[in-house]
Amino acid sequence: MILTADSLITPGQASATAWVRVDGDRITDVGEGTPPSPADRHLSGTLVPGFVDVHCHGGGGASFTEGDPAQAQQVAAAHLRHGTTSLVASLVTDGIDELDRSVRALGELVTDGLLSGIHLEGPWLSGDYCGAHDPTLLRPPSAEDVDRLLTAGDGTVRMVTLAPELDGAIAAARRFVDAGVVVGLGHSNATWEQAREAIDAGATVATHLFNQIRPLHHRHPGPIAALLEDERVWVELISDGVHVHPAMLRLARTAASGRIMLVTDAMGGAAAEDGDYRLGPIHVQVLDGVARTPTGAIAGSTLTMAGAVRHSVASGFDLADAVDAATRAPAAALGLTDVGEVRRGGRADLVVLDDDLEVADVMRSGAWVAPTG
Incomplete structure (x- = not known):
């Protein structure tokens, strides 16, 4: 699936608009601006690593x-x-x-x-x-x-x-x-x-x-x-x-x-x-x-x-x-090598924060999790 977000903050990268491609439990690509194909879902808020x-x-x-x-x-x-x-x-x-x-x-x-x-x-x-x-x-x-x-x-x-x-x-x-x-x-x-x-x-x-x-x-x-x-x-x-x-x-x-x-x-x-x-x-x-x-x-x-x-x-x-x-x-x-960043090859762990920095959406290993509400 391809996800777009209003903004992305991950170590070493911050962008006003961004997209992420997820395949199974992995992130297979990350980019700024318009994705290479239509998004499956738009995430309203700031996308950060899990x-x-x-x-x-x-x-x-x-x-x-x-x-x-x-x-x-x-x-x-x-x-x-x-x-x-x-x-x-x-x-x-x-x-x-x-x-x-x-x-x-x-x-x-x-x-x-x-x-x-x-x-x-x-x-x-x-x-x-x-x-x-x-x-x-x-x-x-x-x-x-x-x-x-x-x-x-x-x-x-x-x-x-x-x-x-x-x-x-x-x-x-x-x-x-x-x-x-x-x-x-x-x-x-x-x-x-x-x-x-x-x-x-x-x-x-x-x-x-x-x-x-x-x-x-x-x-x-x-x-x-x-x-x-x-x-x-x-x-x-x-x-x-x-x-x-x-x-x-x-x-x-x-x-x-x-x-x-x-x-x-x-x-x-x-x-x-x-x-x-x-x-x-x-x-x-x-x-x-x-x-x-x-x-x-x-x-x-x-x-x-x-x-x-x-x-x-x-x-x-x-x-x-x-x-x-x-x-x-x-x-x-702690040497956890595949988490902590939104990057190609990393585990698909994502969090969406709203304007008040409250958790709006959570993904772990490519699967959506019900947030706190």
Whole structure:
């Protein structure tokens, strides 16, 4: 089919009018102006690539952290209606036995193509900056635990987050990198030097920068400075108006231009109602769209990627920069090679945004999806 659109924004290209040819689940051609033959459908609005969310714990009232395939499908369906066509399932800190079971269950959905990978956010985090993670379950990374979870994933673990100051963390980072797993630094009380050592060992992602990490200091810069200044590092931001002030979003965009990737860090209350939820072993209450633990700690978000794009634009991002941070950048950061751009040969994942940047249409793998309405 040939689709035309009022405008197209994709990394490296923006045009007032555009057309896309889709054959099966692939984009076979893209152009500006008038298509070579009559269009099968005109899309009113701005055409962008399908969103890529590489840090998500749940949504639609369900959670990845339960390790239940039925719940995982519910999460993916909820975010798909909001334009997320590539989704990585994030697991929070839990016992190794529980994580092993969850990784094995979710790994089947990665193999089936529903999910784009698994992200282990914990248990190798700092107790000083654990946030909503259960501090009693935190532990330093041992070679035994690392190898066990890699074996459980059988190639489906796409990313891990760890605190580089922990005993064994640098060796674990190298082990993960050697296994083809992306290493993120976060939930950390590291020094600048410790963060640099981890980056040199292969860490390439700043996990939800500014949140649950040692803050900047003019004499003791800490991990934030190391992550922002290094061109090898991709920088996650939760752009929801709760986690990070707009001024800090703009600071990160300026310091890490082209390396910003928007993430939701969403939990079960995303695209769902206020109420009581679980985030792994932790009870979470969502009130007025903000998720918190009983201690008052922020416990993920109720954000969608479309919402992150809108808030980023409202915070001063150009629309093209916000779209790039929601598509190309996260795909590149995690090595997802056929998504994140509207280009010849790529997977036919498309989102149409209306004038208010709300999702009007969604296509995944060449098939239309009912949007949020």
